[in-house]
Amino acid sequence: MNTLEVKAISAGYDKHIILHEVSFKVEPGEIVGLIGPNGAGKTTIIKSILGIIPLTHGEITIGAVNIKLSPQQVKGEMAYIPENPLLYDELTLLEHLEFTAMSHGMDKKIFENRKNYLLKLFHLEDKLHHFPNSFSKGMRQKVMIMCAFLYDPSIYIVDEPFVGLDPKATRSFTTFLLQKKEAGAGILMCTHVLDAAEKICDRFIFFNQGKVVTTGTLRDLRKESNLEDGSLNDIYDKLVEEE
Numbered sequence: 036m037n038t039l040e041v042k043a044i045s046a047g048y049d050k051h052i053i054l055h056e057v058s059f060k061v062e063p064g065e066i067v068g069l070i071g072p073n074g075a076g077k078t079t080i081i082k083s084i085l086g087i088i089p090l091t092h093g094e095i096t097i098g099a100v101n102i103k104l105s106p107q108q109v110k111g112e113m114a115y116i117p118e119n120p121l122l123y124d125e126l127t128l129l130e131h132l133e134f135t136a137m138s139h140g141m142d143k144k145i146f147e148n149r150k151n152y153l154l155k156l157f158h159l160e161d162k163l164h165h166f167p168n169s170f171s172k173g174m175r176q177k178v179m180i181m182c183a184f185l186y187d188p189s190i191y192i193v194d195e196p197f198v199g200l201d202p203k204a205t206r207s208f209t210t211f212l213l214q215k216k217e218a219g220a221g222i223l224m225c226t227h228v229l230d231a232a233e234k235i236c237d238r239f240i241f242f243n244q245g246k247v248v249t250t251g252t253l254r255d256l257r258k259e260s261n262l263e264d265g266s267l268n269d270i271y272d273k274l275v276e277e278e
């Protein structure tokens with residue numbers, strides 16, 4: 036498993052720079068919460084990591100590999116779970132899973148076992164041959180999550196996972212994420228649901244106006260904010276909103 040390293044990146048849209056020399060790391064075996072107000076630039080960071088928008092400064096690496104120089108090589112190292120599910124209308128649920136397994140060169144037996152486990156976990160066994168246009172938003176989200184959990188990337192990028200899933204699916208999702216973390220994956224999670232983030236994340240990056248405000252564990256941030264028993268919400272209000 037490899038470290039994701041964002042090194043002094045600047046990026047934006049056309050000539051408008053949104054990210055200003057942003058640096059942080061996600062180490063193997065940790066869940067890092069990327070937290071910030073609307074418009075702070077969190078999605079822009081995700082797009083930079085996924086190689087969707089070009090960097091005007093800095094670089095992003097996974098292990099020793101620069102994502103810009105070897106985009107194919109890093110593809111198998113990353114899984115992205117977006118806030119808004121993107122599925123192929125013409126592929127069934129089974130075909131989505133098979134397509135993911137094929138593009139990551141998965142062993143057939145491992146694929147079968149994981150597929151069956153995930154279908155049961157997310158209660159979608161009876162939808163295997165259905166097309167996404169008959170799925171609810173939560174069901175579509177579950178398909179994306181199942182695709183991401185099929186294989187073993189070094190890094191998971193998860194955008195707003197606590198919105199749209201029912202309580203049982205949220206629990207299953209959290210359990211699986213913790214298993215992946217135990218297995219050594221690094222997870223970068225963008226969310227506005229701070230009480231959930233407080234429970235699941237090992238470390239936080241507070242982000243505002245295209246810059247890292249501060250980073251640390253809950254303990255570090257409590258110290259920094261002088262809120263000894265403060266919740267992540269309290270600390271965020273003090274360190275970010277007061278800027």
Ligand SMILES: Nc1ncnc2c1ncn2[C@@H]1O[C@H](COP(=O)(O)OP(=O)(O)OP(=O)(O)O)[C@@H](O)[C@H]1O
Pocket residue numbers: 048053071072073074075076077078079080
């Ligand atoms: N495609 C685009 N073209 C031009 N500007 C954009 C584009 N996408 C985002 N922006 C601008 O970039 C800034 C950061 O947006 P971004 O979507 O990264 O914020 P965010 O932190 O993800 O916000 P939210 O929490 O609302 O999802 C905003 O000022 C936004 O207007």
